[in-house]
Amino acid sequence: MSAPERDAKKGAKGAAPAVRLGTYAKNTWCPGCGNFAILNAVKSVFQDLIAAGTRREDIVVVADIGCSSKIMDYVGVNSFDSLHGRAIPTAVGVKLANPHLEVVVHVGDGGAYAEGLEHLVFAAKRNADITVIVHDNGVYALTIGQAGPMTPPGYKGRSTPYGSEGAPFNPLELLHVAGATWLGRGYTHGIPLLKRLYREAIAHRGFSLVDTLQVCVTFRNMYEVYNERVYELEGHDPTDEAAALAKIREWDYAADGPVALGHFLARERPVFGDAFAANAGDVDVEAAVADVFSALT
Amino acid sequence: MDSFSVLIGGKAGDGITEAGGMIAHLLNAIGYRLFRHVDAPSLIRGGHNFVIVRAHRRRISAHRDHVNVLIALNAETIERHEWRLKQRPVTVFDAEAIKPADLPASLHPFRTGIPVKTILEQEEAPPVMRNSAILGAFCKAISIPWEVLEDVITRYQPKKTELNLRVARRGYELATEKLVVDLPGGAPQPILGGLEAVGLGLVRGGLKAYASYPMTPATGLLHFLAKQAPRFGLKVVQPEGEIAAMLMALGCAYAGERAAVGTSGGGFALMVEGLSMAGQAELPIVVVLGQRPGPSTGLPTYTAQTELEFALTAGHGEFPRAIVAPGDVEQAYAWSTLALDLAWKYQVPVIVLGDRTLHDSSQSFDMGAVPELPRLRQLDWDGAPVGEDPDLAYRRYLITDDGVSPLAFPGCEGAMVKANSYTHDEFGVTTEDPGMTVRMQDKWLRKERALADELEELPSVNVYGDPEAARTVVTWGSPAGALREIGEFAGLRVVQPVVLWPFPTRQLEAVLAGSGQTVVVEMNATGQFAGLMRRHGLRVDGAVNRYDGRPFGVGELQARVEEALR
Numbered sequence: 034m035s036a037p038e039r040d041a042k043k044g045a046k047g048a049a050p051a052v053r054l055g056t057y058a059k060n061t062w063c064p065g066c067g068n069f070a071i072l073n074a075v076k077s078v079f080q081d082l083i084a085a086g087t088r089r090e091d092i093v094v095v096a097d098i099g100c101s102s103k104i105m106d107y108v109g110v111n112s113f114d115s116l117h118g119r120a121i122p123t124a125v126g127v128k129l130a131n132p133h134l135e136v137v138v139h140v141g142d143g144g145a146y147a148e149g150l151e152h153l154v155f156a157a158k159r160n161a162d163i164t165v166i167v168h169d170n171g172v173y174a175l176t177i178g179q180a181g182p183m184t185p186p187g188y189k190g191r192s193t194p195y196g197s198e199g200a201p202f203n204p205l206e207l208l209h210v211a212g213a214t215w216l217g218r219g220y221t222h223g224i225p226l227l228k229r230l231y232r233e234a235i236a237h238r239g240f241s242l243v244d245t246l247q248v249c250v251t252f253r254n255m256y257e258v259y260n261e262r263v264y265e266l267e268g269h270d271p272t273d274e275a276a277a278l279a280k281i282r283e284w285d286y287a288a289d290g291p292v293a294l295g296h297f298l299a300r301e302r303p304v305f306g307d308a309f310a311a312n313a314g315d316v317d318v319e320a321a322v323a324d325v326f327s328a329l330t
Numbered sequence: 331m332d333s334f335s336v337l338i339g340g341k342a343g344d345g346i347t348e349a350g351g352m353i354a355h356l357l358n359a360i361g362y363r364l365f366r367h368v369d370a371p372s373l374i375r376g377g378h379n380f381v382i383v384r385a386h387r388r389r390i391s392a393h394r395d396h397v398n399v400l401i402a403l404n405a406e407t408i409e410r411h412e413w414r415l416k417q418r419p420v421t422v423f424d425a426e427a428i429k430p431a432d433l434p435a436s437l438h439p440f441r442t443g444i445p446v447k448t449i450l451e452q453e454e455a456p457p458v459m460r461n462s463a464i465l466g467a468f469c470k471a472i473s474i475p476w477e478v479l480e481d482v483i484t485r486y487q488p489k490k491t492e493l494n495l496r497v498a499r500r501g502y503e504l505a506t507e508k509l510v511v512d513l514p515g516g517a518p519q520p521i522l523g524g525l526e527a528v529g530l531g532l533v534r535g536g537l538k539a540y541a542s543y544p545m546t547p548a549t550g551l552l553h554f555l556a557k558q559a560p561r562f563g564l565k566v567v568q569p570e571g572e573i574a575a576m577l578m579a580l581g582c583a584y585a586g587e588r589a590a591v592g593t594s595g596g597g598f599a600l601m602v603e604g605l606s607m608a609g610q611a612e613l614p615i616v617v618v619l620g621q622r623p624g625p626s627t628g629l630p631t632y633t634a635q636t637e638l639e640f641a642l643t644a645g646h647g648e649f650p651r652a653i654v655a656p657g658d659v660e661q662a663y664a665w666s667t668l669a670l671d672l673a674w675k676y677q678v679p680v681i682v683l684g685d686r687t688l689h690d691s692s693q694s695f696d697m698g699a700v701p702e703l704p705r706l707r708q709l710d711w712d713g714a715p716v717g718e719d720p721d722l723a724y725r726r727y728l729i730t731d732d733g734v735s736p737l738a739f740p741g742c743e744g745a746m747v748k749a750n751s752y753t754h755d756e757f758g759v760t761t762e763d764p765g766m767t768v769r770m771q772d773k774w775l776r777k778e779r780a781l782a783d784e785l786e787e788l789p790s791v792n793v794y795g796d797p798e799a800a801r802t803v804v805t806w807g808s809p810a811g812a813l814r815e816i817g818e819f820a821g822l823r824v825v826q827p828v829v830l831w832p833f834p835t836r837q838l839e840a841v842l843a844g845s846g847q848t849v850v851v852e853m854n855a856t857g858q859f860a861g862l863m864r865r866h867g868l869r870v871d872g873a874v875n876r877y878d879g880r881p882f883g884v885g886e887l888q889a890r891v892e893e894a895l896r
Binding site for chain 1: 358518519520521522526530533534536538539541558559560561562563564565567569570571573574577578579580581582583584585586587589603604607611695697721739740741742743744745746747748749750751752758759760
């Protein structure tokens with residue numbers, strides 16, 4: 034019996050909950066990996082969405098490549114595991130084709146902030162109606178521990194044995210400038226906050242991103258550092274763009290200091306794809322083609 | 331005359347391309363079939379642009395290098411193109427830009443110059459109306475009735491029509507008649523650029539989204555579809571680059587909408603990783619690939635057939651694909667529809683391989699000459715669950731006899747659709763299992779066989795001229811237009827495979843049976859198609875290659891083919 038058949042049989046006779054959202058895939062993340070928290074939070078948010086009336090069939094997870102992308106094997110919804118750096122344009126295409134779908138991207142900091150940076154900036158610029166969850170661990174983990182775009186200088190990995198160069202940029206500051214309409218930061222210690230952020234980001238119409246400080250226990254264990262420095266935003270008004278930028282700039286992803294978690298920014302801008310709504314609907318293609326032929330005569 | 335050619339030349343920025351379009355409309359209006367070749371360097375102002383419009387009583391798909399009428403907006407046009415002039419050439423020129431005394435003596439008897447600047451001043455017309463005066467003179471010079479010009483200007487220059495007509499009338503009155511062309515009559519035909527034909531074909535094939543970053547010679551398709559988007563219910567996107575274009579289109583395909591991308595070699599290089607994903611994830615996609623000379627930036631606005639091997643091998647890993655190379659507008663229309671149908675029936679990438687010549691030349695479109703190709707149906711999931719678990723009712727990569735798995739899309743009731751760029755099992759869950767790796771690769775091999783069998787049943791290979799002749803010419807893509815004519819009047823067997831991959835071995839063997847001396851004509855230096863033929867055991871005795879970025883004209887190509895066949 035194949036694994037799926039075994040699983041199917043188990044599912045048929047077991048007392049499965051109404052919405053399981055699990056799969057038969059064996060989880061291969063390291064024990065203690067921050068990705069478990071992200072998986073649990075996002076599954077819980079999807080379950081709530083479904084309970085509130087969203088069809089499971091209308092949820093799509095688009096994943097990048099890396100430890101983060103394994104999430105698509107573990108969550109029982111539609112999924113598309115795309116290429117490294119290319120999850121975002123893939124997701125934009127999915128949403129373009131069917132605006133009715135809830136499209137959530139899971140991507141590491143390498144895919145979002147290095148290989149796929151142009152797509153990230155342009156998705157924000159266009160205000161594409163997708164939610165991007167960045168698994169930001171500041172290291173290339175699946176390729177066994179190289180410095181990444183969010184790695185602070187001096188990191189000794191196999192590709193930088195004498196210490197990495199160059200400080201990280203602040204992705205939230207960049208996206209604020211690029212035109213993102215919803216920005217937040219979470220941390221994989223603290224599932225209630227993650228759930229709240231993911232739920233609100235998905236509910237937002239337009240480009241939303243949750244930079245999730247996700248700890249890689251194997252190559253860059255930041256639990257102690259983060260635990261001492263994180264705090265939750267209180268009394269911050271996310272519709273105040275200047276205040277949002279100031280809060281975003283408080284931590285530059287390298288220096289020591291307080292690390293704010295929560296919802297930084299919310300604003301409204303025209304949403305990518307809305308202009309095409311006028312083109313949607315059934316078209317008599319043969320008649321339209323005939324029209325063009327006669328116009329060209 | 332059954333046939334004649336008109337060249338108009340001037341500086342870039344003089345509106346030469348548009349004037350060439352008006353000449354085509356004029357000749358169309360009096361009943362000729364046309365081919366319009368545009369030569370425009372990669373710049374906006376300055377430099378030399380020219381257009382050759384060839385008119386014929388019968389359908390044509392190529393230009394001739396020699397011309398009967400030369401319209402010169404500047405002296406450089408005369409210097410550059412004097413060699414093209416045949417006996418008794420008619421020269422229409424701006425007598426205030428070119429001193430009549432400076433014209434070569436051979437042009438004197440049949441020249442007619444008009445004072446363009448003076449006409450514009452007297453009519454208080456802006457400099458852009460210069461070409462209306464020139465078109466007036468052109469019509470008079472070759473005896474096209476004024477009413478024809480009046481109709482064409484009224485229809486195609488809707489802005490300031492009255493003033494344009496006055497300027498044209500002055501040009502008409504001041505020029506003299508030098509040649510009397512026949513007026514064949516008959517209904518005008520649609521005039522289509524190759525990319526317009528591709529676009530209409532894709533739309534007929536159910537295209538819903540087009541993503542493209544501007545690059546010659548594919549930009550025309552982006553412009554055409556963007557303009558027609560409301561009429562066709564299309565989503566046309568110009569994203570941040572070719573990588574994004576490819577990935578957006580694949581996202582659309584996953585979500586169930588037929589999508590295409592268009593680019594040239596450099597942009598296609600960026601799309602190749604996505605092309606491989608289309609192979610692994612079994613996503614349908616059509617790539618309109620316009621060839622131009624390379625390597626690298628090369629000659630951006632000129633023509634070549636140098637990407638056949640690239641198109642054949644692009645992508646890491648081994649996966650099925652199809653490549654079709656139309657040779658004229660009718661083929662471009664029919665095969666672009668089929669390309670989308672093939673992509674969706676077999677869930678594979680399909681490349682429509684064109685070039686600058688096919689894409690950006692215009693031709694009279696003859697609906698009667700459109701190849702008869704069937705519409706193919708995609709295999710949609712019927713909703714019947716596989717197994718007992720309702721969560722696992724649908725298997726995106728179900729193993730089947732012909733390798734084709736039923737399609738379902740996100741939103742489809744009861745289906746969980748998992749697409750994956752990793753090696754995966756039938757549900758789309760990542761696997762590294764050696765047995766499943768082989769089963770999926772074998773599934774793709776079966777798909778490719780089914781695809782090849784289907785294409786062998788279609789008219790994938792055309793034969794022109796004398797199908798029994800020993801002397802044989804094989805070509806692909808745009809040179810087929812010139813060779814169709816050459817085959818007829820030189821009594822050659824001309825063979826044009828439109829399907830280049832899967833290689834149509836059976837059809838090619840059949841049409842080449844009994845052939846003698848066989849040469850392959852293609853616009854590259856290394857003989858890419860000839861090499862492909864040899865790899866499939868087909869004999870090639872000689873080659874005619876051209877790689878200066880310029881298309882074959884009928885006369886020059888005939889001479890080179892005859893020499894190669896000697």
